[in-house]
Amino acid sequence: MKKINKKIIIISLIILIIIFITILIIYLNNRIVDDNTGFTLNENLQTEIYTKANIKDYINTIEGKILKSDKIDTTKLGKQEISFIYLNKNNKKRRGTIQIEIKDTEKPLVWISNNYTTTIGKEPNLDNIICVDNYDNSPTCQIEGTYDINKEGIYNLKYIAKDNSDNTFEKNFTVTVKEPVQNSQTQTPQTEPTEPTYTDFNTVLNNHKNENTEIGIDVSKWQGDIDFQKVKNAGASFVMIRVGSQKGTNGEYNLDPYFKQNIENALKNNLKVGIYFYSYADSDEEAQKQAKWVINQIKDYEITLPVVFDFESFTSFNDMELSIFGLNQVAHSFIQTINDAGYEGVLYGSKNYLNAIWKYHDAPVWLAHYTNETDYDKEYFMWQMCDDGKIDGINGYVDIDILYKKSSES
16 A cells, blocks of 8 residues: 555656656746847837837847737837847747837927008917927927017017927018008008809819719808708809807807808708817817717707817917827817717818828818819818809808718819
8 A cells, every 4th residue: 555655656756756847947938038139129229209109110120020029009208128029040939128218309399470560559469370399298488689669660579489309490581560541641452353162062062973973062050041951042052051169268168150040041951060169278178078069969959960069269378388290189078078979989180180290190081172173182081172153042251061972082
């Protein structure tokens, strides 16, 4: 009996040793060893703020292949240590580590004219100068030089904007102070009256309607009472309706006084309906609050087209203490809240602002560009081509829009 027990013990020990050796071999074969010798790096280990970056962008040569890596956060300036797992030439897992620096080399964005003209005793309108930065919420924006509004003349000035990374924008401009024009001495030249110009809806329909497009309008209180049956009969298939607007930064939300009338009559006449809200949102929280307010207004209606974030208050942008990226995040918060509620959130913007301001978003775009043929070269699902449209059923002007069914380009 003792011999049997001893034999069992010996066999058990052998089995345990075999198991231990097996586990050790597996561990040694699969353990991840820190090793920076299996690859070489590019000379440039820097990337620009907010750009998409991948560890492969910084590897020059590697013996095996990269399996996975830490995410590179390009929303913050400074150096980051990034680790990644790769297979070496012997098919062994190794951990490599490199240091990447996120930099900001972009100058502040300043929209400024070459000359501002005023009359004696009146301040020139310099408040419309836009000075914002892609990263810093409050870049330094100042005017170098002086002018005297009480003395006629041309004054040479310089606008200087600088961010915290010492990226500097400079532009020379002038302020012209003139004597006020005396009405009694002014003679208005006689000219022949001219017919007001407008864009005819039928012309747009003939030029742009095809199997991949629909033609429609966008409306608010400014169009007054609308005969949507006539609008439908004129060939419009959809309407974007303003649900409301915010009364300035931190202001209350106002329901468009014609919203209910417009949406009920549009749906009654079998027009597809989308919604837009005119916003002054200056924070993610404010944008989310606005989106929820919009959702509450439209929940009882059939909305088959997108719900739009419409921010155009760029003269207030200077005072919001927001970076360009921060404003894009505000738009994202509104749109994401709309998406989460089951609608499709999109961004409205003009060509210039889409290129200069709305450059960090990934939402579908409703393009505003008043021209017969847009040269905007990025994607858009709808094009607001004019604001002087004329269509049967509306007294006065209206915006005309082209909706693209399949392609996002005209």
